[in-house]
Structures are given as C-alpha cells and as structure tokens.
Amino acid sequence: MKNIPFILLLSFCFILNINAQEVTNFKEIKGSIIDSKTNDPLIFTDLVIKGTNISTVSNSDGEFSLKVPDSLMQDFLVISRLGYEKKELEISSIENNAKIILIPSITVLNPVQIKTYTDARALLRATLKKKSTLYNDSNTLMTAFYRETIKKRRKNASLSEAVVQIHKQPYTSSRRDIIQLVKARKNTNYNRLDTLAMKLQGGPFSNLYTDIIKYPEYIFTDENIPLYDFSFDKSTQINGSMVFVVKFKQKPNITEPLYYGKLYIDAETLALTNAIYSLNVENKELSSQLYVRKKPRKVDVYPTEATYRVNYRTQNGKWHYAYSNIVLTFKVNWKGELFNSVYTLNSEMAITDWELNTTSLANNRQNILRPTSILVDQASGFSDPRFWGEYNIIEPEKSIESAIEKIQRQLKKKS
Known part of the structure; x- marks a missing residue:
C-alpha cells in the first residue's frame, strides 16, 4: 500500500532561499467562529471573500485572521462549515475580535435522493x-x-x-x-x-x-x-x-x-x-x-x-x-x-x-x-x-x- x-x-x-514580497494596502480582521447552541469553537471553518479566491480557515481554537485588501472592504465575507448554515457578512461591519455565530443546519432528507444510492461502495467509485x-x-x-x-x-x-x-x-x-x-x-x-x-x-x-x-x-x-x-x-x-x-x-x-x-x-x-x-x-x-x-x-x-x-x-x-x-x-x-x-x-x-x-x-x-x-x-x-x-x-x-x-x-x- x-x-x-x-x-x-x-x-x-538543504538550504532554501527565501523571496521577498510586494506589500499592498490591506486591513487585517480577526475573530472567532462559535456554535449558536453550545458556544463551542468551530474549527476548520471556511472564510472566503465573496466573488474572490481569497480565503482562510479557523484554527483549532475556532479563531481566524484574514487580510483584506482595501479595495474589497465593502465586499462580503462568506462563512461556511459542514453541518451549519452559511452566513454572509459585510466586511466593513465586522468588528475586530468579533464572535461570529453559526447555526446548525437541519437536514431534510429527500426520499428520491435516498433511493438513488443504496450501495456506499458504488457511491465512492462514482465520486472518484x-x-x-x-x-x-x-x-x-x-x-x-x-x-x-x-x-x-x-x-x-x-x-x-x-x-x-x-x-x-x-x-x-x-x-x-x-x-x-x-x-x-x-x-x-x-x-x-x-x-x-x-x-x-x-x-x-x-x-x-x-x-x-x-x-x-x-x-x-x-x-x-x-x-x-x-x-x-x-x-x-x-x-x-x-x-x-x-x-x-x-x-x-x-x-x-x-x-x-x-x-x-x-x-x-x-x-x-x-x-x-x-x-x-x-x-x-x-x-x-x-x-x-x-x-x-x-x-x-x-x-x-x-x-x-x-x-x-x-x-x-x-x-x-x-x-x-x-x-x-x-x-x-x-x-x-x-x-x-x-x-x-x-x-x-x-x-x-x-x-x-x-x-x-x-x-x-x-x-x-x-x-x-x-x-x-x-x-x-x-x-x-x-x-x-x-x-x-x-x-x-x-x-x-x-x-x-x-x-x-x-x-x-x-x-
């Protein structure tokens, strides 16, 4: 295997050289993601600036840091996690060290979808x-x-x-x-x-x-x-x-x-x-x-x-x-x-x-x-x-x- x-x-x-970078204007926002019912930190939560590929994830304490270019400060931040409802917030409204609360999603099973796959191995093969x-x-x-x-x-x-x-x-x-x-x-x-x-x-x-x-x-x-x-x-x-x-x-x-x-x-x-x-x-x-x-x-x-x-x-x-x-x-x-x-x-x-x-x-x-x-x-x-x-x-x-x-x-x- x-x-x-x-x-x-x-x-x-062996030694690896390190390059410098060009610096542009940005604002760093920090905060934490928590569960609405338990107040537990939500780890590995996705945070993406809407309409862009700029993103990060929350750490093992549920905390995050995201550097937002000044030109995108009026855009929206999309926060999503498996098992929770997606949330969108205007970036300019997010206070530093903010607590962002996510609500657990309620799964409504569609009978048609349930019947589509009864063999879990076949589903994996189809996915691959x-x-x-x-x-x-x-x-x-x-x-x-x-x-x-x-x-x-x-x-x-x-x-x-x-x-x-x-x-x-x-x-x-x-x-x-x-x-x-x-x-x-x-x-x-x-x-x-x-x-x-x-x-x-x-x-x-x-x-x-x-x-x-x-x-x-x-x-x-x-x-x-x-x-x-x-x-x-x-x-x-x-x-x-x-x-x-x-x-x-x-x-x-x-x-x-x-x-x-x-x-x-x-x-x-x-x-x-x-x-x-x-x-x-x-x-x-x-x-x-x-x-x-x-x-x-x-x-x-x-x-x-x-x-x-x-x-x-x-x-x-x-x-x-x-x-x-x-x-x-x-x-x-x-x-x-x-x-x-x-x-x-x-x-x-x-x-x-x-x-x-x-x-x-x-x-x-x-x-x-x-x-x-x-x-x-x-x-x-x-x-x-x-x-x-x-x-x-x-x-x-x-x-x-x-x-x-x-x-x-x-x-x-x-x-």
Whole structure:
C-alpha cells in the first residue's frame, strides 16, 4: 500500500532561499467562529471573500485572521462549515475580535435522493470518476500557508511555517503538482528533542497528497477498495445542500494497515466535499514501516495515531483542494531505558488565494521543493511581527502563540 509520504527521519535539510514580497494596502480582521447552541469553537471553518479566491480557515481554537485588501472592504465575507448554515457578512461591519455565530443546519432528507444510492461502495467509485467534470480542469497557481509542529508530550520542540505557491495541475492530468517556496521560518529546540533528531520529510507535499481526488493512489485504488467495508451514516448539509456520509473501514480479516473514516459527498453532484480518516495502527510493526524511514538501532519507534483531514471548496461550479491537516503521534522507546517519549507531529496547509495560470515554469524554477525536502532550520522572521506582510496565514493556536513569543524573547536576548 502506498502511504501518504509523511516520514520520520534523522537526515538533515538543504538550504532554501527565501523571496521577498510586494506589500499592498490591506486591513487585517480577526475573530472567532462559535456554535449558536453550545458556544463551542468551530474549527476548520471556511472564510472566503465573496466573488474572490481569497480565503482562510479557523484554527483549532475556532479563531481566524484574514487580510483584506482595501479595495474589497465593502465586499462580503462568506462563512461556511459542514453541518451549519452559511452566513454572509459585510466586511466593513465586522468588528475586530468579533464572535461570529453559526447555526446548525437541519437536514431534510429527500426520499428520491435516498433511493438513488443504496450501495456506499458504488457511491465512492462514482465520486472518484467525477474528477473530469467537477474539479478544476485548468492549471492553477495557488498561494498556500503551511505550518508544521513537533511536540514532545505537550511542549513544542519544533515550529516551521511557510508560504508556498502550488502549481496545481488539472485534476484530469496525471502530472503531479509542483510547489515553490516563497517565504519560510523555522525554529527547533534539539535539546527538547533529546538525541533523536525528528524531521518531517515531504513538508507541504504530505498535505497536498491528502487530496484524494487528485491522488487516490494513497488511500483508494482499484486493488484495495474491495478490502474495505462501506456503509452510510446520517446525512448532513453544507451551504444548504445535502451531503451523503460514507463510513469505511478495512475488513476484519485484513492484517495490512489500511484506513478508516468518513467521506462527505455532495448528494446532487457526487463531489467529495470533505474527508476525515485515520490509519489503523494496531499492527505496530507494519504501521511503523510506513512512516519510519531511519532510526537508531537502539530505538523502537511506532505510531499510536495517524489522522488526516481534507476539505474542498467550490468556485464557479468547480471544486478544488482547500485545506488539509495531518496529526501523527509516535512513541519512542530506547532499549534499556525505563521511560519512553511521545512525540506529536502536526502539519496543516490552507489555500489562501488562487488564480488560473498559463505561465510556464521553464524560466522560473527557483526554490522548487522536492517531495523529499525538509524545511530549512532557521529562526529569522520570528523577531519581525510583520514578517508575513499581506500573506494570509492560519491564526496560530494558543500553544503556538506561546512558542512564538518565547522564540521572540530568546532572539531579543541574543541581539
């Protein structure tokens, strides 16, 4: 089985140059998204400036930050999330640190739609065949924000952030996407990582490969689909449209680590809108082989959690990759030692803007990332609160904010 290439390594990275950007006038708005009934924060909520491709998502605390060009301040912000009613707000009316309330949607099942698909496996196959008609069939240039963290227990040991440009190939093409680094910063506390230097191979590519429609070979192939059991869960809604929920898990007699989770499929078009899934890591030895490329001989390393999420967004009737999140937790046992260590590796990437692209890369191949690339080790940028300029980023959660503040204090002491 091919696995999404999110690999634990002991290798070191090569230096990548960082480009500057042009700054235009914009206003940054911040706030949080909450449930109208429970007041719980709503994570992974889509926020898009209406009529444009400028967007972001709320973080794991339900908070968001969006940089709006001055020319769009009179436009509307569209807020949408699976299972909730869509909301539109005039941007100029949104106060800073505003609380935006979303109302859960009530799913009214259409008997005709229910009878259309009674076989969940057949529905998945029909969805995978829709890429030629429902997804972007043109070259697009996507701007994305990428963040990866490594935590030992609950303490941050490594923080990397980058703005990248994705040369997204048409969904009908077999050509693989290309990623260029625009801007990045990273800080790693190797003392906290002890003597085990943990790095993530793949970086933004790992998140890009969660795009099931573009890269089905990493989860569903013609050969392994029969190895899964598929069933229907309770339907839901997104933006007023009914969404089928398909559950899947590997058959009981299959020992190879496969995935389990839920697929959210638009009932009218059969487009995949979201997917949340995990790898079955019960078999420690086999699941470890999927992720651990290199390790010291005296160390046993195996995953205890491997969870993935991918969200799609639609614009002008075409769907495209919008956001993904990967969480991997590893247990590290040193032979002869009484105690073990637990590391959590988290990466997320959000598309913040995109446009149709007809420009060839032939004359501009600077800062091209390889799928085996590891983001550069350097702390420059953390001392500058305006480092990202006009680029939209995913608002950092509280623990990451604390880590950034600590890095900034350390840099001030050195200067």
